[in-house]
Amino acid sequence: MQTIGIVGAGQMGSGIALVCATAGLNVILNDLDERAVERGIEGISANLGRMVSKGKATSDEATGALERIKGSAVLTELVECDLAIEAATENVQVKEELLRKLDAIVQPGAIIATNTSSVSVTRLGATLADPRRFIGMHFFNPVPVMALVEVIRGLQTSDATFDATIALAKRIGKSTICVKNSPGFVVNRILIPMINEAVFVLQEGLAGAAEIDEGMKLGANHPIGPLALADLIGLDTTLAIMNVLYRDFNEPKYRPAPLLKEMVDAGYLGRKSGQGFHTY
């Protein structure tokens, strides 16, 4: 495997591009328009600069990694890739439409993966002519820091696709857990309802955002509080995941907190918009 295509140059797509390029792979990073692609590459460049100043990479390694990333707003340029990772907005219609296009573009032998946080890998795989080549490759934020990739097999995923995906995750320095397809998979099934409960606690006025986060850091030994983590994930993405859990399990216990919906309606999306439960 030599060339990785990534669709979506937001916080996740950019992070995945960075770890692939620092591992020596060529990357084609796609987004909706030139400006979005440029923003993604600027973020990667800044991140590589920080790695150099912290001694985590030499400046030659950083330059080499940046040179291996080609930005493109033209999806058909992904024709060259051996594996394409869909990392676009957490919206099932957006993903289904993109996957149909990707299926027609990438070579028949190439793998197509999704970085979805919650949507059924089996459902997304069914949009492809050959779903055996489809798999979930769920990275965590921030990608260069977080060690895990959750690898999710859809009902149709082949052993060859699974083995090649595990090999790629190892090559880019990640640890894997293999999980069955189910809404939210394993980590987000546990994590996102906990964050949602923290929003209910805030909404009910039991404590302020800083106190809730401090409580979970000092009392439960979490490295970051649940509301700060929601701001990091993005409140739109957090809400989208709760909506998938609520709809797909058909269980009231997964209802999204009204305050979370209202924050998203207001455009308070967390770090990426500068305002979430905390201000950035």
Ligand SMILES: NC(=O)c1ccc[n+]([C@@H]2O[C@H](COP(=O)([O-])OP(=O)(O)OC[C@H]3O[C@@H](n4cnc5c(N)ncnc54)[C@H](O)[C@@H]3O)[C@@H](O)[C@H]2O)c1
């Ligand atoms: N944020 C997290 O912590 C996290 C963690 C794991 C997985 N994910 C998943 O990763 C995916 C991306 O999340 P993100 O946090 O990077 O979101 P983001 O909002 O930072 O970026 C999404 C990007 O996708 C682009 N996009 C939308 N439609 C597109 C299309 N048709 N073609 C090309 N690009 C398109 C947008 O322009 C945007 O740049 C989502 O599925 C999300 O659930 C997010």
